[in-house]
Amino acid sequence: MTKTLIKTWSSTVASSGKTLVSLQRMSKRYGDHLVLPQIDLRVSEGEVLAIIGPSGSGKSTLLRCLNYIEQPSSGVITVADTQIEVGKDDNKRRVRELRRNLGMVFQSFNLFPHMSVLRNITLPQVRVLGRSEKEAEDVARRLLERVGLADKASQYPSRCSGGQQQRIAIARALALGPKVMLFDEPTSALDPELGLEVLGVMRELADSGMTMIVVTHEMSFAKNVSDHVVVMADGAIIEEGPSREVIPNPQTERARRFLRAVNER
Amino acid sequence: MTKTLIKTWSSTVASSGKTLVSLQRMSKRYGDHLVLPQIDLRVSEGEVLAIIGPSGSGKSTLLRCLNYIEQPSSGVITVADTQIEVGKDDNKRRVRELRRNLGMVFQSFNLFPHMSVLRNITLPQVRVLGRSEKEAEDVARRLLERVGLADKASQYPSRCSGGQQQRIAIARALALGPKVMLFDEPTSALDPELGLEVLGVMRELADSGMTMIVVTHEMSFAKNVSDHVVVMADGAIIEEGPSREVIPNPQTERARRFLRAVNER
């Protein structure tokens, strides 16, 4: 049990620089509208990647295609040992294999409102990993403690603040032991102090060595916590590099305009 | 006509230090829940006041009680020449007199979706001030130009971006020639670049001498544009003073904690 838990929390502590996620020429179109013309991306084990960029630039679409919540239009997606060529071998079984290594956290939390907090975390474990109720509950309680919400186990989500709900959502995703965590603007529905709680948990997670891809508007998080940053505009990556270099000193005009807007607020 | 417009835009350029808004011992309770125990506040002509504070501290409630969108529970409200004692002389006529001097802008814009942008701005003028359609339209077009949206007049709000909608909402409120403008987190539903457009318009409005009360989480706006700041927590004002002093250097522990959270994001 304890072994399981340690695995769920920090399976990748020993960061090795090995590539864990890669997108090759991935594209996505909605009807006539080509939202992502062609994306190449690479994330190493233990790395924290921040994706920033103006609204509508395709950040969410990128994340959602990566774990097949949205069907990509073409390209090759690799996560850990699973490689999928879009349209070729993306059958149900392979997609589920891909998702097994990916946890996802949404802007709007998306907890299941009709289940207690504890059940939110145990149910997927029981259903997806086939864990026993007992084992799943132990994992859930341990994780709730880590995110500082041990006392909320028996509450319903609607009785929790937004920041608490988001931390529960993180625990729920972690409980399945993903190798990579995806975050889509996890704090933008929260007000500052509540957002801070969530960012605290994320920072801890990063420190523990979790590989993370984070779409965010929080510049201080991007600057201080992420290793790399990708700036997107109009469905393309217009700039990328180490966060500490790109954010204070972007090279392209578009990225500079966006970052100025963010900082001037 | 031109006279009307100038009046709507900058009736208070000659800032005089005369008190324009005052709340005395204003309180608000919902059933058993005392949300605002007792608020005293004073805003001078031409002054820009920023209200900051954590979620649920009662910032919105304060603004909404001030213009009677929410019925306050007790206190005395004064705006320009209208003084209302809550529960005594707050009949419909008096409340409408109070509101005549107050314009309000909401977080969610609240434009009327079934009317064109132009109609959104002309309708209240015609119905409330009794202006002719012609006159109202001239005012509306002039204001749309000021907020940079002259070309959107015949569009429907849903065809405009959030930032554009908020600027239209500002124009709509200004068209009625208020002496004081109230803003309730006008940019927090917008992403950075769009928010910047709105903040630009607000800054211009402040420069033109408009008296403003702004609930906001935008610290650089609060620091650079507002003259005074009020920090609220749990329904009370815990700190207030000139923005340039309070924001970088709050005196109370609670204010310090909140500002740290805001800045660390």
Place this chain on the structure above:
Amino acid sequence: MTWEYFWLILSGVPLTIAVTLAALALGMVLGFPIMLARTAPFAPLRILTIVFIALVRSVPPVVWIFLIFFGVGADLVQMDPFTAAIMTFGLISAVNMAEIYRGGFIAVPVGQHEAATALNMSRWHHFRDVTLPQMFIFSLPAIATYAVGLLKDSAIASTVGLKELTFQGRYVTEMTYRGLEVLGLVGAAYILMSLPIAWLSRNLGETLKRRLAR
């Protein structure tokens, strides 16, 4: 109107309630597969179901009860008025339930489905653990409202000889030639029976909204 007639009229109440409840239960069960067929990805099945739902809803209940009682009842299985009434109103409420369920299904936020997908839940578990319970909760107020309608429609069963409230009311009218009192009593009985359900639906709606509020 004597006490004897008074009690005779009221003796129809249990049958009225029984038909309503049984038809509602049947409808709630049958409505489910119909809803699935209505939302099936297989177009012919879906279109067929749409037409079927439209047909059942378009023909007034009194015609249905005759078709079932004398049509199906004569050729296939013999049935008494009670069975026929339950089958008729079961059929009618089944298609209405299907539409109510579908409304509840649509009301489940997209984010819920995305979360279930991202958590790698199988389609079945996704449906059973996430969609179904929420769909049902969203449907409950509409079901309660529908139950009130069903209660009143059950009066039509009197035409095939089911001795429920309306039947007894008409019988007493014929025996006594006094329409107003009988009508008042029958109407009041229906209203009294519907009030608790109406009250329930109002409150249920509020409670559930609060419960699911995010």
Place this chain on the structure above:
Amino acid sequence: TPSPDVKTLKPGVLTVAAQTYRPFSIVESDGSVTGVDGEILKQIAKLECLSIETISVDAAAALNYVQTGRADVTVGDWYRTKARSEVLFMSDPLYVDQMGIVSKEGATKLADLEGKTVGTVQTNLWVADLKKLYGAKLKTYPVLVQVQQDLKNGRIDAFVESYSIAMLAEKAGELGGFKAAVAGPDERVVSSKFPGQGSFPMNKDNESLLKAFNKRIAELHSNGFIKKALVQFGLSESAGNTGDPRWIE
């Protein structure tokens, strides 16, 4: 002694779909059937050694019961007509029933009612003919109670009903100041020329039952049982003289 090889739906049981149509058919609250038709039926059942089971229904439903083989027979002053005989067997006549008029002035001619609002019960035979005669002024009702109430309320000026029924109602004081009279013959209304012959409608698949009924009806005519039943429910003995069976077109 029961007729040989007479068949019923349930062996030994005569299933009757019955409506209440006083005085011909009355369903008691305990479920048993009486009235003129009811008494005759009970007598026939007794002679055939059958017990009676009553299903209490609407007039329209009663016919469907018999037609679909859910009941052996129905009761309630059903006239023998050509159209009906295509769908069901109609037994030999039990009695004749004349067309009657109820009006303020005791009108005896259908023509006198032209221009007035006239009511009648839907299931009556003459509805189609009267419609031609009175057009939109004819109002049809599901049950007699409503006709009588509307007469008193002034919604209709007169109504057309079986004379026996109308006469009984007048005697019972249910017509207020209105009078019942026999409707004189009128070229345009078949029923006014030929009094209706009341009979038992039966399922077309069961000829044995028809035969048995016709045999017993003949017996009950000759031994005076039918006339006694008529008198018992306030009708005149002469109604028992039916003449030969005939069909109204």
Place this chain on the structure above:
Amino acid sequence: MIKLWMGTDWATINSWLPQLWDGLVVNLQLTAITLALGVPLGLIWAVTVRSRVRGLRYLTLFLVEVGRGAPALVLLQFFYAGLPQSGLVLSSMTSAIIGLAWSTGAYTSEIIRGGLEAVPAGQGEASQALNLSDWDTFRYVILPQGFWVALPALLGFAVLVFQGTSLCFAIALPEIMAQATDIGATTFRNFAAYALTGGIFAAICIPASLLVGWIEHKVAARSRR
């Protein structure tokens, strides 16, 4: 089923059609009048049920709950057969119109109330902040938006009203069910007559409800605009 159709050929059915058509016209007229009176009534009740005047609120609530709680059949008979006992004699048509309009008003008031309540609170707040009067707020802001929300349900209910007019046979109105019953009584073929009537209802209501579905779709698309 075969048995019940027995001998009912096309010629027979054809001969029934004029009579059924006469009845249908009554149903259609009644539907139009009922809606023309009932929907405005529903709108008024939707407003008065939220009135601050307690008496008005309770009166509306009573009228709405009775209108929805009593079977339409009982309402019809109340006006037709019940009121005369108190000296007020209404014609079949008038009783039908009043009874059905009451029931329509009761149901549509709930539909319209739902539509009005679906208008986001922010719309009313913005109107207040702009100092629009209560009446202007209702007329220019709440009603136009609430109307679109309520429209599909109102149209769907109109189809139900049409079906409901078939109950008026019980108060001696010569509508289509009454005609079918007449036919059944004269020919003993009431199963066929009712089935044909059902077919006529289906032929009208199916296209109508498909149309309503299409409008619903359009309205939903409009609100996403």
